[in-house]
Structures are given as structure tokens and as C-alpha cells.
Amino acid sequence: MPASTTINDILRARRTVYKYLHPTPLHHYPSLSRLVGTDTWIKHENHQPVGAFKVRGGLHLAAGLSEEQKQGGLYTASTGNHGQSIAFAARAFGIAATIAVPEGANRGKIAAMEGLGAKVITHGEDFDTAREWINNIAEERGGYFVGPTDEPLIQGVGTYGLEIMEDLPEADVIIVPVGAGSGVCGTAIAAKTLKPEIKIIGAQSAQAPTQQTCWQSGIMQSGPMATVAEGLATRVPFANTQTLMRNLLDDFILVEDSAIEHAVYLLLEHTHNIAEEAGAASLAAALQIRQKLEGKKTVLVISGGNIAPKRLQQILMEHA
Amino acid sequence: MPASTTINDILRARRTVYKYLHPTPLHHYPSLSRLVGTDTWIKHENHQPVGAFKVRGGLHLAAGLSEEQKQGGLYTASTGNHGQSIAFAARAFGIAATIAVPEGANRGKIAAMEGLGAKVITHGEDFDTAREWINNIAEERGGYFVGPTDEPLIQGVGTYGLEIMEDLPEADVIIVPVGAGSGVCGTAIAAKTLKPEIKIIGAQSAQAPTQQTCWQSGIMQSGPMATVAEGLATRVPFANTQTLMRNLLDDFILVEDSAIEHAVYLLLEHTHNIAEEAGAASLAAALQIRQKLEGKKTVLVISGGNIAPKRLQQILMEHA
Numbered sequence: 001m002p003a004s005t006t007i008n009d010i011l012r013a014r015r016t017v018y019k020y021l022h023p024t025p026l027h028h029y030p031s032l033s034r035l036v037g038t039d040t041w042i043k044h045e046n047h048q049p050v051g052a053f054k055v056r057g058g059l060h061l062a063a064g065l066s067e068e069q070k071q072g073g074l075y076t077a078s079t080g081n082h083g084q085s086i087a088f089a090a091r092a093f094g095i096a097a098t099i100a101v102p103e104g105a106n107r108g109k110i111a112a113m114e115g116l117g118a119k120v121i122t123h124g125e126d127f128d129t130a131r132e133w134i135n136n137i138a139e140e141r142g143g144y145f146v147g148p149t150d151e152p153l154i155q156g157v158g159t160y161g162l163e164i165m166e167d168l169p170e171a172d173v174i175i176v177p178v179g180a181g182s183g184v185c186g187t188a189i190a191a192k193t194l195k196p197e198i199k200i201i202g203a204q205s206a207q208a209p210t211q212q213t214c215w216q217s218g219i220m221q222s223g224p225m226a227t228v229a230e231g232l233a234t235r236v237p238f239a240n241t242q243t244l245m246r247n248l249l250d251d252f253i254l255v256e257d258s259a260i261e262h263a264v265y266l267l268l269e270h271t272h273n274i275a276e277e278a279g280a281a282s283l284a285a286a287l288q289i290r291q292k293l294e295g296k297k298t299v300l301v302i303s304g305g306n307i308a309p310k311r312l313q314q315i316l317m318e319h320a
Numbered sequence: 321m322p323a324s325t326t327i328n329d330i331l332r333a334r335r336t337v338y339k340y341l342h343p344t345p346l347h348h349y350p351s352l353s354r355l356v357g358t359d360t361w362i363k364h365e366n367h368q369p370v371g372a373f374k375v376r377g378g379l380h381l382a383a384g385l386s387e388e389q390k391q392g393g394l395y396t397a398s399t400g401n402h403g404q405s406i407a408f409a410a411r412a413f414g415i416a417a418t419i420a421v422p423e424g425a426n427r428g429k430i431a432a433m434e435g436l437g438a439k440v441i442t443h444g445e446d447f448d449t450a451r452e453w454i455n456n457i458a459e460e461r462g463g464y465f466v467g468p469t470d471e472p473l474i475q476g477v478g479t480y481g482l483e484i485m486e487d488l489p490e491a492d493v494i495i496v497p498v499g500a501g502s503g504v505c506g507t508a509i510a511a512k513t514l515k516p517e518i519k520i521i522g523a524q525s526a527q528a529p530t531q532q533t534c535w536q537s538g539i540m541q542s543g544p545m546a547t548v549a550e551g552l553a554t555r556v557p558f559a560n561t562q563t564l565m566r567n568l569l570d571d572f573i574l575v576e577d578s579a580i581e582h583a584v585y586l587l588l589e590h591t592h593n594i595a596e597e598a599g600a601a602s603l604a605a606a607l608q609i610r611q612k613l614e615g616k617k618t619v620l621v622i623s624g625g626n627i628a629p630k631r632l633q634q635i636l637m638e639h640a
Contacts, residue, residue, distance in 0.1 A: 022345055027369040030435035047367050049347040051592040108589065115350035265629065269428065272371040272625045274594050305592045309585065313636035320629035 004244060005151055007193040010158035010186065016063040017056045017159050020092055024048060024160065026167040026299065032270040036286050038293045041171075042271060043164050046279055046305030050084040050112060052231075053157050053183055053303050058085030060156030061146060062093045070095045075138035076146040077101070077131035079230035080109025081304050082180075086146055087118035098143070100134035102126050106230060108308050126225060128236045148180040149238040158186025164299055165194045172296035177281040177303045178202040178211050178252070179231050181241030187301070188248035199250040199296075203285035205232045206254040215245050215252050228257050228311075231278025231304060255284040263287070264312070265319035267302065276307040324564060325471055327513040330478035330506065336383040337376045337479050340412055344368065344480065346487040346619065352590040356606050358613045361491075362591055363484050366599055366625030370404040370432060372551075373477050373503055373623050378405030380476030381466060382413045390415045395458035396466040397421070397451035399550035400429030401624050402500075406466055407438035418463070420454035422446050426550060428628050446545060448556045468500040469558040478506025484619055485514045492616035497601040497623045498522040498531050498572070499551050501561030507621070508568035519570040519616075523605035525552045526574040535565050535572050548577050548631075551598025551624060575604040583607070584632070585639035587622065596627040 024044045033040040045053035062074070073096035076086050083099040090097035097118040101110060103125055113120050124130040131148070138145035146153075164174060164187070174191055176184040181202075188200040204212050210223035214237040225235040245252070255263075263280035267273055275283075282300040286293060344364045353360040365373035382394070393416035396406050403419040410417035417438040421430060423445055433440050444450040451468070458465035466473075484494060484507070494511055496504040501522075508520040524532050530543035534557040545555040565572070575583075583600035586607075587593055595603075602620040606613060 023342070025342055025367060025369070029369075031431055034435070044367065046592070047345060047364065049345070049349075108592070111351055115354070268594070268629050268632070272366070272428070272594055272596075272627065274588070274592055276592075307592070309588050309636055309640035312588070313633060313640050316629055316633035316636065320633050 004240065005154050005158065005186070005189055007190055009155040010162055010190050013060040013155040014159045014162065016060050017156060020059050021048065021056065023163045026164055029271050035266065035270060036293065036298065037290045038295060039297050040286070041168060041299045042273070043160060043299055043301045044273065045160055046273055046275060046302045050088050051304055051306040052081035052084065053160055054081045054085035055088050056159050057153030057156035057182060058089035059092065061150060061152040062089035062095060064152055065144065069144045072143045073098060074146055075134050075143045077127060077134045079127050079233055080106045081231055081306060082148055083113045083118065083120070084109060084116065087113045087116035091117050098134070100130040102130045106306065106308055109306055126235055127233055149182050149241045151240070154182045154186045157183050158190045161187030161190035165191050168297065168299065169195070170297050171198060171299050173199045173201060173293060174299045174301065175201045175203055175282040175285050176301045177232060177278045178204045179234055179278060180238055181211060181245055183301065183303055185241050185244040185248065188244070192248060200248060201285065202245065202249050202252040203281040204252070204254055205229050205257055205260060205281065207257050208232050208234060209254050210234050210237050212252045212254050214242055215249065218246065229260055229277030229281065231276060232281060253285040253288060255281055255288055259284040259288065261315050262319055264307070264315050273302065274305040274307055274312065275302045276304045279304045324560065325474050325478065325506070325509055327510055329475040330482055330510050333380040333475040334479045334482065336380050337476055340379050341368065341376065343483045346484055349591050355586065355590060356613065356618065357610045358615060359617050360606070361488060361619045362593070363480060363619055363621045364593065365480055366593055366595060366622045370408050371624055371626040372401035372404065373480055374401045374405035375408050376479050377473030377476035377502060378409035379412065381470060381472040382409035382415060384472055385464065389464045392463045393418060394466055395454050395463045397447060397454045399447050399553055400426045401551060401626060402468055403433045403438065403440070404429060404436065407433045407436035411437050418454070420450040422450045426626065426628055429626055446555060447553055469502050469561045471560070474502045474506045477503050478510045481507030481510035485511050488617065488619065489515070490617050491518060491619050493519045493521060493613060494619045494621065495521045495523055495602040495605050496621045497552060497598045498524045499554055499598060500558055501531060501565055503621065503623055505561050505564040505568065508564070512568060520568060521605065522565065522569050522572040523601040524572070524574055525549050525577055525580060525601065527577050528553050528555070529574050530554050530557050531562070531565070532572045532574050534562055535569065538566065549580055549597030549601065551596060552601060573605040573608060575601055575608055579604040579608065581635045582639055584627070584635050593622065594625040594627055594632065595622045596624045599624045
């Protein structure tokens with residue numbers, strides 16, 4: 001395994017990221033703080049131009065490609081946000097992008113990828129199937145396959161972790177939704193280098209617990225996947241993020257999909273922001289462990305806001 | 321009438337505003353651009369910590385008060401966003417704030433004002449009634465009454481207009497929702513000083529057309545008010561913003577409430593952002609005049625995102 005990411009890689013990544021993106025805000029919300037029972041801040045990755053944190057990683061990865069790699073084009077698989085990131089970065093650097101999505105993927109996310117100029121192909125019943133398929137296509141065609149946890153992605157997305165610590169050095173806890181794990185690993189590397197005593201907590205759906213169960217057991221094993229939160233829909237664990245998470249995570253919480261949906265509503269009510277289901281997992285986890293958070297300055301990462309309007313309507317009908 | 325705001329006042333305001341707030345993003349959205357039929361950017365004032373542009377003005381106003389004025393406390397009336405701005409600024413500077421809201425005001429906005437430590441009193445059937453009442457209270461108690469178009473507010477909110485021009489000097493048109501008019505006036509002053517040929521267009525609800533009809537006729541006269549967009553719910557025109565708007569606006573569009581509601585949905589679909597009704601008036605206006613915008617780089621200001629979840633649910637049920 002290659003030497004893994006350090007904060008200096010994240011600092012280097014920021015040079016590229018800030019050519020295309022501004023830092024996102026970290027806001028304190030009094031009424032949300034009362035709900036969680038402790039001072040609570042939101043890191044607003046839902047404010048990114050493509051609505052999710054991933055775009056930071058895509059830009060850094062694309063910036064590091066050789067001319068030959070750029071000419072071969074980028075290939076990846078995505079449930080939506082990673083694909084938008086690669087499409088955004090490919091457009092910024094004038095690279096062709098081909099993205100495989102699983103059947104039933106979020107249509108708004110597909111439209112956004114296409115709007116950014118990417119070619120989108122639907123294949124397979126879940127993310128991991130689509131990923132293995134497009135990896136083969138890339139090899140056949142001599143294209144560059146982007147895996148969801150490639151080290152440059154971790155370095156790029158780690159820039160939001162750095163922003164959190166620069167804005168709030170007093171932070172005691174950061175809770176991060178976990179899909180493939182790039183976000184939580186980048187955040188943990190940045191935050192723990194600056195402040196080793198900070199607690200980093202992952203949050204995943206109990207309906208897609210693979211990453212959490214592997215983290216707990218140390219055994220790399222695929223698991224069930226039935227979550228409505230496509231951003232958390234990981235069935236097969238990733239070696240590099242598992243290694244990092246085992247070193248860096250202080251806790252890893254599973255939350256029910258129903259609690260995630262309620263959290264989408266609560267974020268709308270208390271912060272007037274849209275989180276997609278994955279993005280709201282951090283609040284769902286905080287509410288589940290609220291006693292442990294008491295008195296701790298808590299940062300919740302809203303990793304993305306790309307929810308389909310119909311889904312949001314259903315959630316509001318149940319909860320508003 | 322005192323000498324009115326110039327870009328130098330806005331530059332001065334920015335010193336205070338940036339102590340408490342970051343600039344908001346200006347994002348280009350490919351799929352929204354296709355919908356509007358021209359390259360379209362959104363100025364995201366819905367990303368402010370209190371969910372609306374007004375907070376910029378409140379901070380600048382509070383920063384300029386004497387110690388005696390601070391001790392007397394701030395008094396104002398609001399349908400919600402201006403009140404949150406004053407509450408936020410009052411908290412930042414350790415000042416007491418008392419805010420009158422009309423009956424039926426947005427409960428989420430009231431909770432947010434109270435969460436920021438303000439005293440909220442419900443009085444009168446609409447904004448203008450509440451405003452006249454609290455103005456008298458402030459006089460009786462020796463407090464400082466903040467009118468909705470006080471010059472420091474125009475200077476403070478003008479900082480977002482400045483940000484638009486710094487981020488996109490190529491802008492041809494900026495469309496701004498108009499309630500009391502501070503936002504559109506501040507924007508026009510900043511933008512037209514830097515680029516006299518830029519077009520500034522106001523947007524208001526056809527169900528609360530007072531500001532538009534006064535702007536058109538030059539006669540100061542109250543009008544009907546029945547809009548669902550509380551941020552546009554002005555019944556009585558304001559002398560200073562009317563004077564500025566007559567000098568600076570190139571057009572002033574009335575849009576039906578139904579078109580505003582549809583625009584709330586379209587912004588969710590195409591940008592994954594929440595606009596409150598007032599905030600979506602800029603998109604509704606753009607769609608209404610899309611032929612005139614063809615080929616013009618168009619900026620739509622989403623002035624705020626503080627919509628009640630129940631209202632959003634109703635809009636999604638109709639449109640999603």
C-alpha cells in the first residue's frame with residue numbers, strides 16, 4: 001500500500017481546490033443546538049456548486065493527471081455525487097468523462113452529470129456492480145478509472161476538514177456520514193493532525209452497515225445493502241479507507257433509515273437547509289448519542305443536499 | 321433627505337460585515353441555465369447563517385450605534401428575515417432587541433429570532449401595522465427604532481451586490497426580489513457604479529404590487545397586499561428606496577404568487593437549494609421575461625431560504 005495521505009497532501013490539494021471553489025460555511029444554529037443538547041455547528045458541504053463535498057476530490061484528482069491520462073478520459077461509477085464531482089472536474093480540465101450509475105439512480109443527479117457534459121450509462125443493480133463493470137470498460141479502452149477512495153480524492157475532500165478546524169479550533173467532536181469513507185478519512189487526517197484529542201465519529205445507515213461492521217471486526221467482508229440513502233449505499237468495503245478508519249475513528253454509529261429521514265426534516269426546520277439522506281446521517285447519529293455529546297462543541301457535516309424533490313415531499317408528508 | 325448611499329459606504333460596511341460573515345457563493349447552474357434559456361448564476365443569500373441577506377445590514381447598523389443607543393436597545397418590526405438580522409446583530413454587539421411581528425408570522429422565523437435572544441411580540445394584521453406600533457413603543461421607551469430601509473441597512477446589504485460584481489464582472493443583468501427595497505437598492509448602487517451599463521431588475525409579487533406601481537407612477541400610494549411571500553409583503557412604499565429605485569432600476573416585474581411557488585420547486589429541482597417564496601421571485605421574473613434575457617449573463621438573487629416546512633410540502637405536492 002502506498003504511503004497514505006497526510007495534512008501536507010491536503011494543504012497541497014487546497015491550492016487546486018480553491019482555484020475553482022470557495023470554502024463552505026460552518027454555521028452555529030441556536031435552535032439546532034437546543035435540539036442536540038449541545039453547541040452544534042453545521043459544515044455546509046450542501047452549499048457546493050454540485051451540492052456535495054465530493055467535488056473537492058474530483059478537482060484535485062483531475063489536476064494531477066498526465067496529458068496522456070487526460071486524453072484517455074475519466075471513467076467511474078457513482079450513485080450520483082461522486083459522478084457529479086468527476087463530471088465537474090472533467091469539464092474544468094477539458095477531459096471526457098464516462099460514468100456508470102446503478103439502476104434506479106437519482107434522476108436529478110444523472111441530469112446534473114449530463115448537464116456538466118459527462119456521458120452517463122446505467123448498469124447493474126447497485127453501486128458496486130456498476131463500479132466493477134465500468135472498471136473493465138476503462139481498461140479495455142485505455143481510460144483512467146477513478147475508484148471511489150483513490151488517495152487524491154481523500155486529499156481533496158480533506159480540505160473541508162481543514163476548514164472546520166481553521167474556523168473552529170475549539171471543536172471537540174466532528175460527526176461525518178460514511179459512504180466509501182473518503183470524507184471521514186480526509187477530515188480525520190486534517191483534524192487529528194491539528195488536534196489529536198478531537199473525536200471523529202462516523203455515521204452510516206443500519207440498512208447498509210458494511211463499513212461499520214468491518215471497522216468493528218477488522219474483517220473485510222461485504223454486507224447487506226438496503227438503505228434509501230444512496231450516498232451511504234456501500235456493500236463492499238474499501239481497503240484503504242478501512243485501514244484509515246480503524247486508525248482514526250473514535251466511534252462509528254449506525255442509524256436507522258427512519259431516523260435519517262427524520263433528520264432531513266429537522267435540518268429543514270432548524271437550519272432551512274436541504275440535506276440529502278446521507279447528509280442528514282450526521283444529525284441522526286448526534287441525536288442517537290446526545291448524552292455523550294453533552295458539553296462538547298459538536299460539528300455535523302452535511303455532506304450533500306442532492307435529494308430528489310419527490311423524496312423530500314414524502315419525508316415532509318411524514319414529518320412536517 | 322440625507323445624502324444617499326454610495327459604493328464607498330458599501331465598502332466601509334464590508335469591514336464590519338466580514339468580521340461576522342463570509343461572502344456567499346455565486347454558482348453557475350447548467351440545467352437552470354437551459355431552463356431560463358441563458359447562462360444563469362444564483363447569488364446564494366439563502367446560505368447566510370440566518371438564511372437571508374438582511375443580516376448584512378443589521379450588522380452594519382448595529383456597529384454604527386453610540387453606546388447610549390446600544391443601551392436603549394433596538395426595536396423593529398419584521399415578517400421574519402429583517403427581525404432575524406436585527407436579532408443576530410444585537411446578539412453580536414450585546415444589545416437588547418425587541419421585534420414586533422404581524423399575526424400569522426412564519427413560526428420558524430419567530431423561533432429563530434427568539435433563539436438569537438430577541439424578544440418577539442405579535443401585533444397587528446400586517447407588517448406595516450406592526451411597524452407603526454413598535455415605532456411608538458420605541459419612542460416611549462427611548463429605544464432605537466430600526467426602519468426597514470434605514471440607510472445603514474442599504475449599505476450593509478449592498479455588500480452582496482459588490483460580491484456579485486467581483487465574482488462575475490461579465491454580468492449583464494441582476495434580478496432582485498423587492499420587499500422594502502433595501503436589497504435591490506444596495507445591489508444597484510454597487511453594480512452600477514462599477515458597471516453603469518448593467519441592467520438591474522426588481523421582482524415583486526403581483527399580489528403585493530405597491531412598490532412596483534409607485535415606481536411606475538412616481539406617486540407614493542399604498543396598495544393591496546395579499547401575497548403568500550411574506551418577504552415581499554409591502555403595503556406602504558418607502559420614500560428613500562422609491563427614490564433610489566426610480567433612479568436605478570431598469571425594469572420592475574410583477575409575478576403571480578403561483579409562478580413564485582413554481583419557482584421554489586424549480587430551484588429545488590435544478591439547484592438543490594431552498595428558497596423561500598420571496599427568494600424565488602427572481603427566478604419567476606426571469607422565466608417571465610426569458611426572451612429579453614437571451615444571450616445575457618443573468619444573475620438571480622435568492623434573497624432568503626426561510627420557508628416553513630409545511631409550505632414547502634404544499635408546494636412540492638403541487639409541483640413535484
